[in-house]
């Protein structure tokens with residue numbers, strides 16, 4: 001089968017970061033062949049630090065001023081709170097971009113709406129609508145690249161196993177008040193938005209991710225959120241892992257490094 005996701009596995013985190021940086025640069029070039037912007041969505045958790053390697057941050061081929069960075073999910077906390085995905089990305093990546101004159105356009109949540117996650121999600125959906133054209137003219141936004149993490153329970157974005165949000169097929173952005181991983185109040189891109197992107201990347205590193213990767217790849221019928229993305233987006237998906245996370249996992253299509 002050719003529509004399986006691809007897995008690229010590396011012996012060390014440094015090599016993984018390097019491979020990821022190369023991939024992101026290719027995605028940037030492909031985006032510029034379609035339009036003058038590079039529109040991406042970024043997750044929190046372990047992903048930002050792996051993404052923010054010198055191979056990306058100091059790479060002269062990165063055209064930061066043409067990047068538009070959105071969040072695949074965000075916690076309903078102030079932007080300077082330790083749980084904020086924006087705050088994390090800012091500290092590990094945005095603050096390290098060398099030429100401040102050439103910064104990406106970043107789209108954080110509206111801090112004034114933190115008390116009401118539905119309003120927070122609706123406002124973030126409006127932010128997407130403004131960038132990707134009106135919702136009545138495009139059915140779904142098409143990100144050039146979505147960068148996802150994979151939680152130890154198989155969640156991605158703030159889409160958790162067995163949660164009713166996995167069935168959301170109208171909203172682009174949805175609130176969640178009962179995230180099993182703290183903090184409980186969040187917003188998230190919905191599954192159709194994630195799988196509609198031109199490219200979808202998962203990053204999962206460390207032996208701690210091995211058991212869940214086995215379930216994701218070997219038992220897709222369990223319907224874990226990461227498996228649902230794999231099944232729906234197929235060969236648009238590339239997994240970047242280290243060897244410790246993927247060793248012994250069957251049912252994967254190994255990609256060339």
Ligand SMILES: O=C1O[C@H](COP(=O)(O)O)[C@@H](O)[C@H](O)[C@H]1O
Pocket residue numbers: 043044045046047072073074085148149150151152155156157158181
């Ligand atoms: O809560 C979250 O967790 C996931 C996975 O995080 P990781 O540390 O296991 O990589 C992350 O992708 C998501 O953005 C975040 O809000």
